[in-house]
Amino acid sequence: MSATATRLRRLAASTAAIAAVAGGGVILFSSVSANERGGGPALEAMRRRINDPTILVPSRAVQESALIGSSSANPLDILVIGGGATGSGVALDAATRGLRVGLVEREDFSSGTSSRSTKLIHGGVRYLEKAVFNLDYGQLKLVFHALEERKQVIDNAPHLCHALPCMTPCFEWFEVLYYWVGLKMYDLVAGPRLLHLSRYYSEKESIELFPTLARKGKDRRLRGTVVYYDGQMNDSRLNVGLACTAALAGAATLNHAEVVSFLKDEASERIIGARIRNNLSGVAFLNSSPPSQFSSL
Numbered sequence: 001m002s003a004t005a006t007r008l009r010r011l012a013a014s015t016a017a018i019a020a021v022a023g024g025g026v027i028l029f030s031s032v033s034a035n036e037r038g039g040g041p042a043l044e045a046m047r048r049r050i051n052d053p054t055i056l057v058p059s060r061a062v063q064e065s066a067l068i069g070s071s072s073a074n075p076l077d078i079l080v081i082g083g084g085a086t087g088s089g090v091a092l093d094a095a096t097r098g099l100r101v102g103l104v105e106r107e108d109f110s111s112g113t114s115s116r117s118t119k120l121i122h123g124g125v126r127y128l129e130k131a132v133f134n135l136d137y138g139q140l141k142l143v144f145h146a147l148e149e150r151k152q153v154i155d156n157a158p159h160l161c162h163a164l165p166c167m168t169p170c171f172e173w174f175e176v177l178y179y180w181v182g183l184k185m186y187d188l189v190a191g192p193r194l195l196h197l198s199r200y201y202s203e204k205e206s207i208e209l210f211p212t213l214a215r216k217g218k219d220r221r222l223r224g225t226v227v228y229y230d231g232q233m234n235d236s237r238l239n240v241g242l243a244c245t246a247a248l249a250g251a252a253t254l255n256h257a258e259v260v261s262f263l264k265d266e267a268s269e270r271i272i273g274a275r276i277r278n279n280l281s282g283v284a285f286l287n288s289s290p291p292s293q294f295s296s297l
């Protein structure tokens with residue numbers, strides 16, 4: 001998230017204007033930074049709104065008119081295209097920094113890759129293996145970062161995430177030692193972010209826990225298993241949660257809304273706008289002054 005934040009800060013600080021356009025009207029990305037929007041109390045009020053269980057996500061009509069209402073007089077700072085995990089996360093991050101945000105998704109939130117993941121929130125155990133064998137501090141930093149993110153995600157959405165036991169079958173005593181030591185190191189690196197301690201289970205215990213586990217490999221007998229813990233999430237619900245929270249934080253968040261083309265400023269050759277189509281109605285947004293016009297594509 002921090003790289004995204006840095007990019008967003010740079011974006012907010014830049015004087016360049018980018019616009020989302022439909023039918024000739026423009027949503028200009030302004031050059032105003034989040035801090036200039038009155039960071040402290042405004043952000044505090046937003047946080048309270050997000051945490052208030054009685055507050056509802058604004059309706060689709062409200063979201064749509066917020067997007068349509070954006071114009072050169074009332075510009076967006078950023079238009080996020082795609083409501084997968086990345087886009088929804090970026091929109092939430094930007095909105096909670098006080099930026100004016102639009103988020104559009106051409107199908108439903110999480111309809112792309114973000115509902116088809118393995119659903120693991122892993123702390124990067126294989127990066128730890130690389131860190132040790134290649135003496136690579138960069139890989140170790142990656143593990144620390146992933147473990148921190150794992151904790152954040154589980155703490156933020158405990159109703160959608162939980163610890164998942166992962167069982168590693170071992171058919172040689174050497175494998176038992178290798179995985180046990182490696183996964184104990186993973187526990188150690190996790191420190192206070194540890195979910196549960198890893199441990200060894202004998203062959204008998206392993207079969208009791210996992211009756212369909214193969215007792216024999218190729219000419220080899222099961223010597224036991226090493227069980228460690230990573231996180232698991234409901235990826236699509238988590239994604240929808242991010243999009244809804246972005247909407248609560250003030251982002252104009254619309255699904256079934258597709259960016260169909262961009263508008264370029266001919267002099268600078270920069271993208272300054274986007275034409276957006278409501279895929280439910282087939283109607284294009286007109287983000288112009290006056291802002292309340294529509295046109296069929």
Ligand SMILES: Cc1cc2nc3c(=O)[nH]c(=O)nc-3n(C[C@H](O)[C@H](O)[C@H](O)COP(=O)(O)OP(=O)(O)OC[C@H]3O[C@@H](n4cnc5c(N)ncnc54)[C@H](O)[C@@H]3O)c2cc1C
Nearest residue numbers: 082084085086087105106112113114117118119120258259
């Ligand atoms: C097999 C597999 C397993 C994985 N397992 C894990 C895992 O266990 N844990 C983990 O953390 N990550 C996992 N990942 C990675 C993770 O799923 C992806 O990093 C993440 O879903 C990417 O999200 P995204 O928002 O970038 O892409 P997407 O979810 O694909 O979102 C892009 C969105 O953009 C929309 N879009 C495109 N064009 C437009 C347009 N013109 N206008 C409007 N909207 C548009 C699309 O409809 C789509 O919804 C896995 C990935 C794969 C492929």
